[in-house]
Amino acid sequence: MKEKEIRKLDIQFRAETNEEEKMEIKGYAVVFNSPETYGYTEIISDRALDNADMSDVVLRYNHNDSFMVLARTRNGSLKLEKDKKGLKIDAILQDDITEHKNIFNAIKSGLIDKQSFAFTVEEDEYDYETDTRTITKIGKLFDVSVVDQPFYNATDVSVASKNDDFLEKRKELRKEYEEKKALEEAKTKLIAKLG
Numbered sequence: 492m493k494e495k496e497i498r499k500l501d502i503q504f505r506a507e508t509n510e511e512e513k514m515e516i517k518g519y520a521v522v523f524n525s526p527e528t529y530g531y532t533e534i535i536s537d538r539a540l541d542n543a544d545m546s547d548v549v550l551r552y553n554h555n556d557s558f559m560v561l562a563r564t565r566n567g568s569l570k571l572e573k574d575k576k577g578l579k580i581d582a583i584l585q586d587d588i589t590e591h592k593n594i595f596n597a598i599k600s601g602l603i604d605k606q607s608f609a610f611t612v613e614e615d616e617y618d619y620e621t622d623t624r625t626i627t628k629i630g631k632l633f634d635v636s637v638v639d640q641p642f643y644n645a646t647d648v649s650v651a652s653k654n655d656d657f658l659e660k661r662k663e664l665r666k667e668y669e670e671k672k673a674l675e676e677a678k679t680k681l682i683a684k685l686g
Contacts, residue, residue: 493611493630496657497554514584514595516550516562520571520606520635521578531661532623540573543610544631550582551636552594554609559590561637571635578608580635598637609633617661619668624657 509515523537550562550569562569562582570581584591597603614628 497609516582519577520608534625536627543629603639605638607636607638
């Protein structure tokens with residue numbers, strides 16, 4: 492089973508009361524082709540969500556399973572739209588639920604100003620020369636979240652602890668690459684010496 496990974500972004504989104512007086516949140520939870528660095532560089536391809544399972548995605552606060560769900564694709568209160576920039580969210584919160592009002596007001600006042608998403612990686616590519624991981628296929632999108640504290644403040648994207656699995660894999664990939672490169676260089680030198 493693929494491990495769930497989480498990315499948190501410092502992307503502007505807004506809360507506003509719409510024409511029907513409903514509490515609405517809009518913004519981007521995912522941005523494509525925007526390199527971010529966390530020990531290595533990571534890019535989410537604009538094709539990564541093409542066949543992703545987004546059949547039942549929830550909007551959460553801080554990815555917290557014990558906090559009230561804010562919106563959901565299944566009941567139509569959360570709409571997800573993929574465009575050239577990324578994955579746009581449009582959520583309607585319930586004005587008769589206290590937690591929803593509190594989150595809406597915190598976003599409106601700028602206390603909460605970041606978004607995040609949780610997903611599994613089906614396919615990725617790793618460029619050894621530039622130390623860049625490109626996520627080319629996301630298997631499942633579990634949730635999008637409004638977050639108050641990003642994991643890694645120095646960049647727009649922060650990587651949660653599940654990313655440590657890729658950091659370990661990256662060490663192995665780097666070692667294999669260096670060994671292969673050294674073997675190719677030795678082979679080239681031997682051919683030049685014999686030739």
